[in-house]
Each structure stands twice: as C-alpha cells, then as structure tokens.
Amino acid sequence: MAMHAVRLSPATQLHGGISSNLSPSNRKPNNPIVRYGCGSSKRCRTVTVLASVRENDANGRDNSVRAMEVKKIFEDSPLLPKPLSSNKLAESVSNGSRVRVAYQGVRGAYSESAAEKAYPNCEAVPCEEFDTAFEAVERWLVDRAVLPIENSLGGSIHRNYDLLLRHNLHIVGEVKLAVRHCLLANHGVNIEDLRRVLSHPQALAQCENTLTKLGLVREAVDDTAGAAKQIAFENLSDAAAVASAEAAKIYGLNIVAEDIQDDCDNVTRFLMLAREPIIPGTNRLFKTSIVFSLEEGPGVLFKALAVFALRQINLTKIESRPLRKHPLRASGGLKYFDYLFYVDFEASMADEVAQNALRHLEEFATFLRVLGSYPVDTTML
Ligand SMILES: O=C(O)C(=O)C[C@]1(C(=O)O)C=C[C@@H](O)C=C1
Structure with a gap:
C-alpha cells in the first residue's frame, strides 16, 4: 500500500x-x-x-x-494550542468572554482538568513552564494560574512551594482531583514490547509498584500529556507514557493498562492563583496558607505550632523548604540550615481566632506571609 x-x-x-x-x-x-x-x-x-x-x-x-x-x-x-513560553507571552490573546486559566503542560495534562474543575467553561491556556503561568497572571494575560502542590501518594511538589514565595500571587482556591493513570502506547505496541516509560516525575512516583513489576526504565519529562505527545510524535514502539485516558484520546494512543497508580485513592491537590486575594468568608469551610521562618533554638517550631493548637485550629499541612536566599546560618561556631515553613490551617482570615494566632506567631517569627485564605474543596472528602 x-x-x-x-x-x-x-x-x-x-x-x-x-x-x-x-x-x-x-x-x-x-x-x-x-x-x-x-x-x-x-x-x-x-x-x-x-x-x-x-x-x-x-x-x-x-x-x-x-x-x-x-x-x-x-x-x-x-x-x-502551543504552550506559551516566557518570551512568547504576548501571543496569548484573550477573546474576552471566558475566565482564562494558565497551567503548565500541554493539552490533556491533569492540570488542565484541575483548571476545568475549578472554573467550569474556562479557557485553559497551556504554558511551557510554571514560571510562564505565573508571569501570564502577573502581566494580566490570563486571570488565574493553576498549580499542583501535593499528591496523596507522591507527596509535595517542592518546586511549586518555592514558586509561591518567589511570585506575589495570592491563593484564591484549591481543587482536589482524583488522578487515574493509564499506560499509553502507540497502536500495535503490546505491553511486552515496552522497555521505557515516560512521564512527569510525580506520575512515575505514583505508579512506582506497577512500573517496577513491568521492569520499565523511567524517563522524566515535563508533564504527563507531554509524554503521551512524544510517544505519538516519535512513533515510539518501545516506550509508553503514564498519562490520562483523556491524553490517549487527544494524541491517538492506545490504553495498554488502566488504573496503574499504587493506590486507587490517588488525589492531587491544586492551588488557584490570582493577582488579588479573595475576601475571606465565614459562611463555609475556609483554609489559610502561610509561610514563615524562625530563629534557631530549642522548641521554636513547637512554639510556632502551639499558636494554632492553643486556639483549637486544625493544621492540614506542614512543609519545610530551604531558605534559598540565606540557606545557612552561623550560630555558636556552628552552621545551621535555614528553613521556611509552609503551613495550611483550617480557618478563615475573617475569623478572629485566626487573626489572633497569626499575631501571636508574628511575635517570634522572623518572617511571615499569608499566601491566601480560600474555600476548602470538600468534593473529595
Ligand atoms: O503532568 C501533568 O499532567 C500535571 O498536571 C502535573 C502533575 C503534578 O505535577 O503532580 C499533576 C497531577 C499528577 O499528580 C501528576 C502530574
């Protein structure tokens, strides 16, 4: 033929x-x-x-x-649409009618689904890098950015914590998305033919057991759908992608295995970011995200967390990251690593009790910033 x-x-x-x-x-x-x-x-x-x-x-x-x-x-x-890169941001033109939400990745990425869950009917705008998505919001080219922050199996997406601090956007919402990974290959390729698997490192981590059983060599790429696109583009016959069923449809791939994540309950939490904070309410369950640093010394972290415990405020997440601008601190002839602590707690900044807790924390924190106070996504509870 x-x-x-x-x-x-x-x-x-x-x-x-x-x-x-x-x-x-x-x-x-x-x-x-x-x-x-x-x-x-x-x-x-x-x-x-x-x-x-x-x-x-x-x-x-x-x-x-x-x-x-x-x-x-x-x-x-x-x-x-081609993902936006930082030097091509100006090419992103709004038709003015729908909320525009920037995400990192290409069409079919889970971040795109998260954007659609948070803002049904939105125009999801793909970006090459997370920085580009942030910049697109900062330059008024889009209205929101969506950012994966943690996964129930893979844990925190550390780089994104660092980005939250580097940029001045506000968290205005969260979305929890059930992530069901598939193994995608070109038509005619069988599971036994596979030697390699391409995906986002988080997705690879979430499917650790299955991929080990299959004896596949992992290759990290920028996003799950990007992996699917590459498999199709390069017509690979020894490699598969870990990505969504939606990505299989978009890139014309075959689903060779379904639900390959290590636990059926696999949930990724995404944050919605905007130029302006929302006005926190008390009419529903709110969460507040903060970041702070502390002096070195015995019990300082205990004291910091006690400001919430004393007021019966529930903490839902704590993460520590290196203070990159000032990573080492000298004290008593020793060098200590310096940290930033990211904490999420279940209260609205409109609650007096939350304001009191932060006033108390300010007494001994060397730095404190409220990243956002926003409604809890209760759809997966
Ligand atoms: O690669 C994608 O599809 C993404 O949207 C990124 C991402 C992540 O960074 O965690 C989002 C959800 C899944 O946990 C796997 C990957």
Whole structure:
C-alpha cells in the first residue's frame, strides 16, 4: 500500500454544533481516523484527521516520514494550542468572554482538568513552564494560574512551594482531583514490547509498584500529556507514557493498562492563583496558607505550632523548604540550615481566632506571609 499523505480533513467538527461532513462511509479501512481534540469539553472543537499511518507502520514502511507528518498535524492544528513560553507571552490573546486559566503542560495534562474543575467553561491556556503561568497572571494575560502542590501518594511538589514565595500571587482556591493513570502506547505496541516509560516525575512516583513489576526504565519529562505527545510524535514502539485516558484520546494512543497508580485513592491537590486575594468568608469551610521562618533554638517550631493548637485550629499541612536566599546560618561556631515553613490551617482570615494566632506567631517569627485564605474543596472528602 502506498503512503497516503496525512492531511487535515476539511471536516472540522464543532461538538454539539456544526456537524462533520465526514460520513462513516467516507472512512476507507486504509484511512483510519485519528482524532485530535478533547472529548470532555462540549465547547471544544475536534479536528478529524485522515491518516494511513497505522497500516504503514504495520507494513514496516518509513516511520520517520510518518512521524514527521504526525508532527506537522500537531504543529499546524490551531486546536492544540502551543504552550506559551516566557518570551512568547504576548501571543496569548484573550477573546474576552471566558475566565482564562494558565497551567503548565500541554493539552490533556491533569492540570488542565484541575483548571476545568475549578472554573467550569474556562479557557485553559497551556504554558511551557510554571514560571510562564505565573508571569501570564502577573502581566494580566490570563486571570488565574493553576498549580499542583501535593499528591496523596507522591507527596509535595517542592518546586511549586518555592514558586509561591518567589511570585506575589495570592491563593484564591484549591481543587482536589482524583488522578487515574493509564499506560499509553502507540497502536500495535503490546505491553511486552515496552522497555521505557515516560512521564512527569510525580506520575512515575505514583505508579512506582506497577512500573517496577513491568521492569520499565523511567524517563522524566515535563508533564504527563507531554509524554503521551512524544510517544505519538516519535512513533515510539518501545516506550509508553503514564498519562490520562483523556491524553490517549487527544494524541491517538492506545490504553495498554488502566488504573496503574499504587493506590486507587490517588488525589492531587491544586492551588488557584490570582493577582488579588479573595475576601475571606465565614459562611463555609475556609483554609489559610502561610509561610514563615524562625530563629534557631530549642522548641521554636513547637512554639510556632502551639499558636494554632492553643486556639483549637486544625493544621492540614506542614512543609519545610530551604531558605534559598540565606540557606545557612552561623550560630555558636556552628552552621545551621535555614528553613521556611509552609503551613495550611483550617480557618478563615475573617475569623478572629485566626487573626489572633497569626499575631501571636508574628511575635517570634522572623518572617511571615499569608499566601491566601480560600474555600476548602470538600468534593473529595
Ligand atoms: O503532568 C501533568 O499532567 C500535571 O498536571 C502535573 C502533575 C503534578 O505535577 O503532580 C499533576 C497531577 C499528577 O499528580 C501528576 C502530574
């Protein structure tokens, strides 16, 4: 069979709107339809792409040509927006009608789902780096940024704690997302063919047991959907991606294993960030996130945490990070590591008891900043 040109079909579809002109009878068996688009959002358009690529692979024809053509489809498609990079931020133009939410990764990343859960109907804007997502908010190009901060299996996403401090955005909400990982490979690739697995380090950590059983060599990439895209782009036959079922749809991959995370209860918590804080309320359950540093000495952390215990305020999270601007402190001829403590507690800044606790903490903290006071996501409790 000759290599068919891979082309974008004019049959561009609008979900729930303009219908496709590609009837099932047009679909010749040697012209399988690969769909690139999102299936979850009703407003999202789906481009139908005619491609003969699978047959060509099976017949051992030139895979590099196939890979280049598939790559071109992705690059040309206006429906898979290129992630923003810091030097291309100005290219991000708003149509003005929907909340724009920046996330790190490419289409199909869990962060995109988190943005959609927090702001249904939002325009999710992919960014190459977390810094770009922050910058996009700071420069008024988008309204919000979404940031994964911790996972029930993999733990804290440390770098993102550091970013919270480096930038001056406010936490205005949180979202907890059930993360169900799949192993995605190109069609025709079996689980026994796999040698390598690509994904975000957090996702790899969350599937540690399964990946070890399968004896796969881990390769870290920027995000789960980016891994899926790479598998498809490069038409890899010895590698799979750990990513979502949604990413499989978008990048035309096959799900070779489902629910591969080490525990079925796998939840990632994301933070929503904005230029302005929200006005904290008392009408529902609120949480407040703070960061502080302390002098060195016996019992200082105990004293700091006691300001909450004394007032019956529940702590939900504590994380320590190096104080990077001043990582070492000399005292009594010794050098100590210097830390920042990030604490989340269950109270609103509108509660007097929370204000009193922070006033008390200020008495001995060398630095204190409130990162945000925001409603608790109770949908997963
Ligand atoms: O790579 C993605 O899809 C992301 O959205 C990032 C991320 C993370 O940083 O934790 C989000 C959710 C999952 O825990 C795995 C990866």
